[in-house]
Amino acid sequence: MFDTVRNNSKIMMGLLFLLVIPSFVMFGIEGYSRFTDKAAAVAHVDGQKITQQEWDEAHKREVDRIRAQMPNVDPKLLDSPAAKRATLEQMVNERVLAVAAQKQLLVTSDARLARDLQQNPVIASLRGPDGKLDMERYRQLAASQGLTPEGFEARVRQDLSSRQVLAPLQASALPLAKQTDAALQAYLQRREVQIQKFAAKDFAAKVQVSDVDLESYYKANAERFRSVESADVEYLVLDINSLMASVTLPEQDLKTYYEQNLQRLAGQEQRRASHILVNAAKDAPAAERDKARAKAQELLAQVRKAPKSFADVARKNSAMSRS
Incomplete structure (x- = not known):
């Protein structure tokens, strides 16, 4: 293959020329155009x-x-x-x-x-x-x-x-001539003012208002006479935790209270027992009684080995369970 390329080098250069030049014309000039557009x-x-x-x-x-x-x-x-x-x-x-x-x-x-x-x-x-x-x-x-x-x-x-x-x-300002004249005239103007006071007490006696007029005015202006509803509420909070924090009990007071209420605080002692019954009649043969004794000893050893299994052992093997 390399011999073919070496023997036909001129033909290969012509093919490369035909492939490279159009690519440069199509893409190179376009890239140059984009560059010049950005610089415009x-x-x-x-x-x-x-x-x-x-x-x-x-x-x-x-x-x-x-x-x-x-x-x-x-x-x-x-x-x-x-x-x-x-x-x-x-x-x-x-x-x-x-x-x-x-x-x-x-x-x-x-x-x-x-x-x-x-x-x-x-x-x-x-x-x-x-x-x-x-x-x-x-x-x-x-x-x-x-x-x-x-x-x-x-x-x-x-x-x-x-x-x-x-x-x-921004700090400078050039006022117009009209603005300057208006400000100057306002400063130089002089006006005479007369004041007349009207005291309400001088006219109160001359006003006659009937109940109908008062009622009509009140209905027309009811919102002006309406006051905001309000209520004063007082309450007391009893918090047991707060009360407990404020109470102190000396040990002597506790001892005295216990001695005075010993009968009420002391309860009767109670015990609860459970057993497994292996039945054997009194007149049963000795062999049967020995068999019952052996079974009882076997159940005792089983319960001692696993005390929590007592109820299950009693339910399966007791002739009569009682607690």
Whole structure:
């Protein structure tokens, strides 16, 4: 077989060429196309592009975050075009703030970053009783967001820089001219107010109310005169265990009570006996009496060997049992 291949090497190379080249054309170009699609720009911020791959990865992290907070959310809502567009808009906003912070030279120092991380309640929960940070759990926290600890800290640093861009805008306010005029006029306005008091006692004598009027008003407003039903209950709990715990009986009192009630506490002695009867008449021959005696001795030895079998032995062998 190897001789055939060696003698027809040119033919074999031609066959391999025909098999390999089409496969490369069909699969290699398609893989290259997918790679270029992932690298295609979906948005530009200050000359920097956001690629399709970055968008997909950011949306995946956002979906994982939402599912961790709301496990019962419908997956179709998270995979909708609107949800993906919201992720892209968030990425654009973050890039815009990052560019603004860079142009305004708003840099977050290491001390500011360390202070923010120390005040973060999530990171504070990763500290042990000795106050030291559990680095393994810290790496797991960063990995849950698809980042290394260094990448996580870089993201926090970028967020702090972005806040410096928004802080002056949020703290400032530019009132409109109409708003300023309205506030100024309200401050400069002057008004005259006259007060007239009406005392109830001055009109009480002039009011005449009949029983019919009172009854009609009561029926129309019965709920206003209804008070909440209540009851005062007192009860006494007799707990025998609690009473027993509070009672102490000296030994002398017990002895005295026993001596005074000896007749009532002492019972008559009783005994209960059981036997196995092996019958032999008085006038029976000596051989028959010897036979009965031998049987009785045999049963006695059997019962002594196994006392618990007495009832069963008596039931089977006694001529008459009595207890």
